[in-house]
Amino acid sequence: MIPLLRSEWTKFRTVRGWVAGSIVAVLLTVGVGLLGAAGTVRSCQGPQGDVCPEIPIGPGGQAVHDRFSFYHRALPGDGSITVKVADVSGVITYPPPDHDKIVPGVVPWAKVGVMVKQDLRQGSAYAAVMVTGAHGTRVQDDFVNDLAAGGDPWLRLTRSGDTLKGESSPDGTSWRVIAERRLKGPALIGLFAASPCDVTLSQGALGGTIGACRLTNVTGKFEDVSVEGASGTWTHDDVGGEIGAPTLSVGSARVWGSTIQLTGSGDISPAGMEGGAVVERTLTGASIGLIAVIVVGVLFVTAEYRRGLIKATLAANPGRTGVLLAKAAVVATVTFAGGLVAAALAVPVGIGLMRDRNNSIAPITALTEVRVIVGTAALLAVTAVLALALGAIFRRSAAAVIAAIMLVLLPQLLATASVIPSSAAQWLLRVTPAAGFAIQQSIPAYPQVEDYYIPALGYYPLPPLGGFAVMCGYAAVALAGAIVVLRRRDA
Amino acid sequence: MIRAEWTKFRTLPGLPWLVLLLVVLTVGTGAAATALVPCCDVLPSRVSLAGVQAGQIAAVALAVGMVAGEYSTGMIVVTLLAVPHRGRMLAAKALLVGGVTLAGALVAITTSAVIGPGVTPTAFVGSIVYLVLVSLLALGVAAAVRDTAVAMGVALGILYGFPLVIRMIQDPVWQERLAWISPMEAGMAVQGGIASIGPWAGLAVLGVWAVGALAVGRSRVGGSVGAVV
Secondary structure, eight states: OHHHHHHHHHHHHHOHHHHHHHHHHHHHHHHHHHHHHHTOOOOOEETTEEOOOOOOBOTTSOBEEEOEEEEEEEEOSSEEEEEEEEEEEEEEESOTTTOOOEEEOOOTTOEEEEEEESOSSTTOOEEEEEEESSSOEEEEETTTEEEEOTTOSEEEEEEETTEEEEEEESSSSSOEEEEEEEOOSSEEEEEEEEOOOEEEEEEOTTSSEEEEEEOEEEEEEEEEEEEESOEEEEEEEEETOOTTOOGGGOOEEEEETTEEEEEEOOOEEEOGGGGSBOGGGGGTTHHHHHHHHHHHHHHHHHHHHHHTHHHHHHHHOOOHHHHHHHHHHHHHHHHHHHHHHHHHHHHHHHHHHHHHTTOOBOOOOHHHHHHHHHHHHHHHHHHHHHHHHHHHHHOSHHHHHHHHHHHHHHHHHHHHSSSOOHHHHHHHHHHSGGGGGGGGOOSOOOTTSOOOOOGGGTOOSSOHHHHHHHHHHHHHHHHHHHHHHHHHSOO | OHHHHHHHHHHSSSHHHHHHHHHHHHHHHHHHHHHHSOTTTSOHHHHHTTTHHHHHHHHHHHHHHHHHHHHHHTHHHHHHHHOOOHHHHHHHHHHHHHHHHHHHHHHHHHHHHHHSSOOOHHHHHHHHHHHHHHHHHHHHHHHHHOOHHHHHHHHHHHHHHHHHHHHHOOOHHHHHHHHHHOHHHHHGGGGSOOTTTOHHHHHHHHHHHHHHHHHHHHHHTTTTHHHHO
16 A cells, blocks of 8 residues: 555656645635635724724633623522513514514513523623523523423522522422532622514525514513522613613613513523634635645546556556555545645634734634634545545546536535525535535534524534535545446456 | 537537536526525526526536547647637637537526526526626636646636635625626626626626636647647
C-alpha cells in the first residue's frame, strides 16, 4: 500500500493543474467566505445613534433572550413558592390571515409560572416551573434546558441548601418532583410571565420563506400564592425592559389577597441565530471551493483514462482496489489539508471583519468552533472522494462533474435559493449528499423555541454529524461501486 | 462548416443525450416544484420554470462537450485543419450549440409551461433566451480553458456561485450588488419578481457574460494546439 500511496502522491504533486486546482479551492473558500463576512453589516438606529444593544449571554455561554415580567421578593437562603395557575389569557397582535386586528389568544410557548433567578441581570442563572400556552407544564432552567411535565396547574419551587426542586400537582396536595437543579447564593423568588412573538411563515413571491414575528403578551392569574423564606417586599420588574417599548409589551402586576395577576411579554430562551452573526457565515466560500475540489477529484481519475496512463498504472499495480483506495487517500488528504488551512484562516479573519461591521458574534464553545472548522475540511475531503469515485465510474470528466455537482451542490442551491417550499428543501437536505453541510451549523435548533428552523436561514434538518454521515455514506457507496466496476471492466 | 459541426454533434455519443437531459431536468424539476408549492403564493412563472436552475447544467455540459471534448480527443487538430480561421470555427460551434440548446429549451420550456401553473410571455421567451445564453457562456469558457472538467467547474461556478453566496450574506445592499453582476441571478429576473433589475436588463447582464466569455475564448482558441494534444 505504501508504494501505491507514494506513486499516487507523486502523480498528484507533479501535475500542475491538480495542484493549481487544490490551491484555487483554498483561495475560493477563503476569498468568498471573507466576501460574505464583509457583506454582513449590522446597523442599529437607536436613541444613541448607531449603537447595537448588547446581546445577553446565559450561564451556558449561549446568546439568550431574557425579557419577561417578574414579580418577586428576595430569597437569601432556603425557601419556597407555591401557586395555582388559575387562568392564562393573552393578546396576539395582527395574526393571519388578514393581519388587521389585535385579538385575544395565547401563543404556544407563552409561559407563566414560578421562578428563582440569581438577580435581575439579563442572562443570569434561573430555574422555573411554568404553565405554557400549548405545551403543558414544564420545568426550564438556564435558557437551554427544558423538561415536559404533564399539565398540572399547581406549581412549586423549593430551595434547600444549593438544590432547587421543581414540583407540580393536580390538586395542591399530592406533589410530584419534576426536576432538581443547583442554584447557589442569594437570589430572587417570585412569579413571571413571558410571551414570545407570534411566528408565521409565508411564501415569498420569489419562493423561499418569509418569516414574520408579531408582538404578543400573556396574563397569568395565580391563586393561593404562598411564599416561605423570602425577605423584603414584593417588587415588579420588567427584566430586559426598554424605555419606549410598546405598551402591550410592558408588564404589570395586580394583587388582591393571595391572588396575583401578572402580565408580561418577551421570552426566556436561547437566542438561536438572532444571537449574533454565526461563525459559519465566514465559511460560505466552501460551497464554491467545492466546485474546484470536484474538478480535481474527477480529473485525478479521468485524466489517466484520457491519456492512457491508467494502463501503466494498472500494469504496475494489478490490484485495482488498492489503486483506487490509494487515489482516494491521496486526494482526501490533500483536500482535507487545504480545507483545514482555508477554514482555519477564514474563520478568525472573517469574525474580525464581521466585528468591524458592528456585528456581535453568536458565542459558541471552542469545541463547536473546532467541529465547524474541521468539519468543513472533512466536507471538502469527502466530496473529493465522491468526485473521484464518480470519475472512476463514468471515466469521463463531463458526466462525472455533472453527477457530482447535481448530487452535492444542486440540492443546496434548490433548498436555499429557489421556489421550493421549506418542507421539500428539508427533505432534499436529508437524503442527498448536501446533508453534509449540516456540519457547518454552529447554533442548534431548540424544540422549546418557536423559530424559523428552515434551510434558507441556516438550520439543517439533520444534526451536524448525522448530516455528515449521510454524505460519507454516499461517498462510501460510490467508492465501492467504483471498485466493483474497475475490477470488472477493461482499462 | 455548420454541417460538419452538426455531424460531429449528431454522431458523438453523449451529446444528443445531453439535450434529452436538458429537457428532463427542466421539466422534472419544474413539475416537482409545481406539485410542491402551494397555489398562488409564489409567482407562477417562477414555479413553472423552476427547472431552468437545474436544466442549465445540461446546457453547460453540451457546450463544453462541443469544444473541450475535441481537445481531449485531439479532434481539434482536424477541425482546425479544415477550418483554419479560429473565429469562424468558434462562430460555427456557437451557432450549433445555440441552435441545439434553443431547440431543447423550446421543448423543455413549453412542456414546463403546460404542466406548471402559468407563465408570462416574458418569462417564456426570456427563459429560452436564458438557456441559449448560458450555453454560449459555457462555450466561451470551454474555448478558453479547453478541459472538460475545468470548463464545467468554471462555468457552473460562475452560474451557481453567486446565488449561493447571495443567500448566505444577509445585507440587502450587498445582495443587490452581487445580483447585478451575477449571470444566473440577474438572468433569472426574466421570470419576474426582481423589480430592481427587471427582465431585459437581467438578460443583458447574462448576455455581457456570454459575449465576454466568447471573446476570451476566441482569443485563446486553438492558440497552441500542439501543447494540448
